Amino acid sequence: MNHPAELAINQYLEDATSGISSMSEETIQQIGKDVMDSVRRQFGGGNKRDEFRLRMSNIGKPTCQLWFAKNKPEKALPKPTTFVMNMLLGDIVEAAFKGIITEAGVAYEDEDNFVQLELNEDTIHGSYDLVMDGALDDVKSASDWSYRNKFESYDTLSKGDSFGYIGQLAGYAKATGKKVGGWWVVNKANGNIKYVPADGLDLDAEIAKIQDTVDTVNKNEFERCFNPVPETFRGKPSGNTILNPNCKFCDFRFECYPELQELPSKVSQARTKPTVSYITVNEG
Secondary structure, eight states, X not given: OOSTHHHHHHHHHHHHHHTSOOOOHHHHHHHHXXXXXXXXXXXXXXOOTTOOOOOTTTTTSOHHHHHHXXXXXXXXXXOOTTHHHHHHHHHHHHHHHHHHHHHTTOOOBOXXXXXXXXXXXXXXXXXXXXXXTTEEEEEEEEOHHXXXXXXXXXXXXXXXXXXXXXXXXXXXXXXXXXXXXXXXXXXXXXXXXEEEEXXXXXXXXXXXXXXXXXXXXXXXXXXXXOOOEEEEETTEEEEEEEOOGGGTXXXXXXXXXTTOEEEEOSXXXXXXXXXXXXXXXXXX
16 A cells, blocks of 8 residues: 555445445535536536636646647547546546545545646646645546556556646646645546555656646647657567557547558457557558
8 A cells, every 4th residue: 555544445445335334424415515516517518628728637738739729629539428427427536535535534635725836927727636644636537447557656657648647746736835645546447446656756847847838838839749659569560650659549639640540450360450540551
């Protein structure tokens, strides 16, 4: 375990599963209120989801993606019909998690959580999740794959953080003046919970990156952040090039690479071939 609170959380969940412990009406009411607020936010209508502005939740994303969001939002891939449900499920997970740690006797702060990060000539706003033991933590719901791989450690997250979670956490810590904590991660597939400390995060370096991001966005000049990579099969190059893994979930990947084709793998020998994002295909 990476955080002292993990033991209390696991004990509470074990007791709740056994019917030994219960949840107070006050906590139930708070979870219900938080979920209702989320439902109104996600399904209430009038949300301008494509209106661009720099905020804590996107400040850690690649600048090329932010350029498209600012200048060509209409070129984004249509959001899947699961988008709103996924947003709602993330909010439900956060509400339930806070209820669980409350009942487990874990002290935390989340009042007045709207903060602003003052940079050279810009201000970035956002709302952090919680502060525990004087450290700024974020709550994330994750797929089983992300829970086991991306959120295995700070190092694994830093190698593929296209969603900008590290920059987001650093921005909140700097804005609040709190220590950098980490991420409470809930596995959406099975309900497992773990803490991933941001033990390799250099706050000054991350804030400098945020300033660079703001400057780049303000300059409004497009430059790709990642290059395509060679496709390999059994350790040997196939002659094809594929989309950089950091671009996999980018809504603008087809606008950035008009030649992009998502095709069955050209090298896989599986009966059902996985889909691969090809930039170039060697027809020879």
